[in-house]
Amino acid sequence: MSNPDQRARRLCLGLVIACFFSSHALADAVPKAVIVSPLASTNRTASGQPITLPAGRTTVAVSRYIIAPGATLPVHKHPYPRYAYVQAGHLAVYAADTGQRYDYKAGDFIVEILDGWHYGENTGAEPVELLVIDQMPEGRTTNTVLKP
Structure with missing residues (x-):
């Protein structure tokens, strides 16, 4: 019977060989x-x-938005980070307090205004398609607050 050191060496060698062959299969x-x-x-x-980012445990939520031509979203804000990738269409986002306008088109990445009132509008002839990612504290189900 072999001693514990020899068994440990054999086990390590076996693991190295297994990893080598499985990495080639994976490649x-x-x-x-x-x-x-x-x-x-x-x-x-x-x-x-x-x-x-939110302190503590964080939930990442991913959504797809489709906004019809001419549609305007209500004035709202996001208390936690929200990111959007424009897959199609033309979107104008307006900061409600300043009137500043931000224009986005397919291929653009948006880091939305944090905790500031704003709204979006589809300014094109085709639907706006967004892939939206929210980061919020664990337990929250939404990252959007509508203006009363």
């Missing part, structure tokens, strides 16, 4: 070419505010 299953195209990198919202 064969993954496409040879992967293209990464950075879309955005920022530490500020559209209005220039620093992005801060």
Whole structure:
């Protein structure tokens, strides 16, 4: 019978061999070419505010929005970070307090105004399609507050 050190060495060698063969099998299953195209990198919202994350445990929620041509969203705000990727259409976002207008089109990435009243409007002839990502404290089900 072998001593504990020899058993540990054999186990480590077995794991190394298993990892080697499984990594080659995995490499064969993954496409040879992967293209990464950075879309955005920022530490500020559209209005220039620093992005801060909720303290404690965080929920990430992903939604798809489709906004009909001519539709206007109600005035609202987001108390926690919200990001959107414009998949199609033309969207204008207005800061309700200042009237500042931000225009977005397909391929644009939006870091929404944080805790400031704003609204959006589809300014094009086709639906606006958004992929929206919210980061909010665990237990929250929405990151949108409508203006009373």
